[in-house]
Amino acid sequence: MSRVFAPLAFVVMALFAVAPIIVSNAPYEQTMGLVQKVFYYHVPSAMLMFISAFVCGIASAVFLFKRSAAADRVAVAAGELVVLFGIVVLVTGPLWARKAWGVWWEWDARLTSSLLLWMIFLAYLLVRRYGGPGSEKLAGAMALFGMANVPFVYVSVNYWRTIHPKTSVVMTLGPGMRSAFWFCAVSFGMLYVLLLTLRRRLEDQQAQVERLYLALDD
């Protein structure tokens, strides 16, 4: 394991231990009050869901066009993290919405497209797991399709009539909220790097196991 991994893990744990204190000291939002603080975990998770979809798509493209097995392993790792952070977004969002909008769910552009994006990458994992030999290429194509959806999900709040806050919210945060948000965003970002590294290492080890089985058969 890389020498950077243990210090990175320690830093991530420290950041997440401090994050609740930072969030509790952040100011309340005028209309939503306390429940708005879900924002500090909900939005970074959504950002990582999108970033991971891009990582998965780009790695899948490298695998498909350059036949790189290493890129395929990165794609699998990133695909799993899209589903993980997607679950976080799709659960924390409705918990926030119940108080802010009075409903758990609305079939508006942002929520529906986010759910569809999550389902595409869930299907990616199912194809990888149960698709049999050669399913990596089909899954790679699905990842490319999923990656292409991300810009539409992001701009959906700006172009369709939607109940969800627009993308300008993050850039127009007040000073107290801005520092808390970026602290959480950096914490989540470092956590993402850690999880991606771990998951990719698992794939590398599984590939090594398969090579050793083949070597034993010779």
Place this chain on the structure above:
Amino acid sequence: MKRRLVTVVVLVLAVSALALAGQPPATPAAQDGFVPVNSLPQAEQLPAAPLLIAAYSFVWVALMVYVWFLWRRMSRVERELADLNRRVQNR
């Protein structure tokens, strides 16, 4: 033909009148109109704290469950890798 048509119309009107006469009297409405208030009564307001706590708890639990599953899979693969390396070296 005209007399039959008039007979049918009169019959329909008569039956309708009988049906209307048989309706029970309308009960007075539970309220005459809506009463506006500036804020919800305390009993009606949805508390935010349980939702916030549930959201943060879910994030922590989801991440810890994933890390635990990852650690379990990595342990299994590392054991298998060590065993295979030993077998390859013993060949």
